[in-house]
Amino acid sequence: MRIHKEDLEQICRAASNQFDLTESSHQISLLELADSLLDLKYTSPAQLVALAQKEDCPLAFKLAVKLVQSRKYLRQINTPISIGIVFAMWGEHHRLLEKSATNINGENSLLTKVTQLMWACKGTKVDWHLYPVDDGCPHGSFDIANRIANRSTQPEKISVLNLKDGISNNHGPLATLNDVDDSRKGGAIIYGCMQALSDGVDAVIYTDADNSVHMGQLGLILAPFVANNSQVVLGNRKDPRSIVVKQEQRWGIGIKTLRHMQRMVGSPIFSKGIHDTQAAYKLFSREALQHILMKPSVFDFSFDTDWILAAMQHQQSIATVPFVSIDSAAESASIIQGPMSTWLILLKGLVKALRARGADYNKEMAQLIDNEVQTTEDLERIIDLLPDELVNAKDDELGDVQLMSPKALASWLAKVKAKQLITTA
Numbered sequence: 001m002r003i004h005k006e007d008l009e010q011i012c013r014a015a016s017n018q019f020d021l022t023e024s025s026h027q028i029s030l031l032e033l034a035d036s037l038l039d040l041k042y043t044s045p046a047q048l049v050a051l052a053q054k055e056d057c058p059l060a061f062k063l064a065v066k067l068v069q070s071r072k073y074l075r076q077i078n079t080p081i082s083i084g085i086v087f088a089m090w091g092e093h094h095r096l097l098e099k100s101a102t103n104i105n106g107e108n109s110l111l112t113k114v115t116q117l118m119w120a121c122k123g124t125k126v127d128w129h130l131y132p133v134d135d136g137c138p139h140g141s142f143d144i145a146n147r148i149a150n151r152s153t154q155p156e157k158i159s160v161l162n163l164k165d166g167i168s169n170n171h172g173p174l175a176t177l178n179d180v181d182d183s184r185k186g187g188a189i190i191y192g193c194m195q196a197l198s199d200g201v202d203a204v205i206y207t208d209a210d211n212s213v214h215m216g217q218l219g220l221i222l223a224p225f226v227a228n229n230s231q232v233v234l235g236n237r238k239d240p241r242s243i244v245v246k247q248e249q250r251w252g253i254g255i256k257t258l259r260h261m262q263r264m265v266g267s268p269i270f271s272k273g274i275h276d277t278q279a280a281y282k283l284f285s286r287e288a289l290q291h292i293l294m295k296p297s298v299f300d301f302s303f304d305t306d307w308i309l310a311a312m313q314h315q316q317s318i319a320t321v322p323f324v325s326i327d328s329a330a331e332s333a334s335i336i337q338g339p340m341s342t343w344l345i346l347l348k349g350l351v352k353a354l355r356a357r358g359a360d361y362n363k364e365m366a367q368l369i370d371n372e373v374q375t376t377e378d379l380e381r382i383i384d385l386l387p388d389e390l391v392n393a394k395d396d397e398l399g400d401v402q403l404m405s406p407k408a409l410a411s412w413l414a415k416v417k418a419k420q421l422i423t424t425a
Contacts, residue, residue: 012058037064084203084205091138163183186300221233257390265366347373
C-alpha cells in the first residue's frame with residue numbers, strides 16, 4: 001500500500017519529544033519507530049529528512065531518521081568488514097547497570113550497546129566486537145562489565161579488558177605507563193585498540209561507556225571509511241545536521257577565552273575545518289591506528305587531539321560526519337572531576353601533543369599556556385569573566401590572532417590576577 005504524506009506526518013506527530021537514556025522503554029520505542037520508517041516502501045529519504053528538519057519535529061522522530069539513514073547504508077555494504085568498538089570505564093559502575101530505585105542513573109549501557117549493534121548490523125556484511133576497558137576504576141567496573149557480558153545474548157562479541165593487564169610490558173604504546181593511575185582514559189582506549197588490532201579488525205570506533213551515542217548510527221560513521229577510503233572519521237557535533245541534546249550548561253562566559261586559546265595554539269587542527277575534537281564518536285582505520293600507536297604522546301582526556309595530529313603527521317585522510325549526541329551528564333567524569341580540571345588537561349595535553357608531533361603551532365600561545373595555565377584555580381579565576389575583545393566574537397572567529405593576540409591575552413590575565421589579589425587581600 002502506498003504511504004501518503006499525511007500518514008508519514010501522522011507518524012511524526014505521534015513520536016515522543018522525550019528521550020531518557022536511563023529508560024529502556026525509550027530505547028525500545030526508538031528502534032520500533034526506526035523499523036516502522038524502514039518499512040515505508042514508498043517514502044523517499046528526502047521526505048524523512050525534510051520532516052526531521054522541521055522546527056517542531058519530535059526528538060524521537062529526528063533520532064529515528066538518523067538510524068534509518070545508518071541502517072540503509074549498512075545494508076548496501078557488499079564487502080565483509082570487521083569493526084571494533086572501544087570505550088573506557090572509570091566510575092561507570094552505575095551506568096553499566098539497569099536503572100532502579102537504588103540506581104537512578106543506571107543506563108544498562110553495555111547491553112544497550114549490544115542491542116543497538118545487533119539491530120544495525122542484522123543481515124549485513126558488517127561484523128562488530130565490543131571492547132570495554134577498565135581504566136583503573138575504583139568501583140569494580142571490570143567485574144560488573146564481565147558479569148553483564150557473560151549473561152548477554154552475544155557474550156562472544158564482548159571482550160572486557162583491564163588496563164592493568166596491558167601495562168606490564170616494557171615495550172609498545174603503553175610502555176611509559178607504570179600504573180593505571182598514569183592513565184586518564186587515553187591509556188584504556190589505547191589498550192582496547194591494541195586488542196582490537198590483534199583480533200584483526202579493519203577499523204576501530206571509539207565512544208563513551210554511557211548511552212550518549214546510539215550505536216545504531218554505525219552506518220553514518222562507516223560511510224566515509226567504506227565509500228571514500230577516509231582513514232579517520234570524526235563525529236562533529238557542531239555540524240548543523242547533528243542532533244545535540246545537552247542536559248545543562250557546564251561553563252561560564254569565560255569558556256570563549258579558553259576556546260580562543262585552544263583554537264589558536266591548535267590551529268594545525270582547527271584551521272582544517274575540524275571544530276569538534278572531543279566528540280566521543282570517532283573511527284580510525286587499521287592503518288591509521290598503526291601510525292598513531294607507534295608513540296602516543298598523552299594518555300589522558302586530551303588523547304583525541306594527539307591522535308588527530310598523528311593522523312595529519314602521517315597524511316591520513318580525515319572526514320567529519322554529523323551524528324546524534326545526547327548528554328549523559330549525571331555521572332560524567334568531567335562533572336565528577338570538575339570542568340576546569342578537564343579544560344586544564346585539554347589545554348596542557350594539546351600543547352604537549354603539538355610539540356611531540358612536530359606540528360607548526362603558535363608558540364607564543366603555547367608559552368602563555370605553559371606560564372599562566374598551571375592549576376584549575378588559574379582557569380576558575382577567569383571562567384566567569386571575558387575580555388572586551390571576545391565579547392562580541394562569533395564562535396568561528398575564536399582562535400584568530402587578530403581578534404586577541406597572546407600578548408593582549410597575557411596582559412588581560414595579569415590584570416585579572418592583580419585585581420583579584422587586591423580584592424582578597
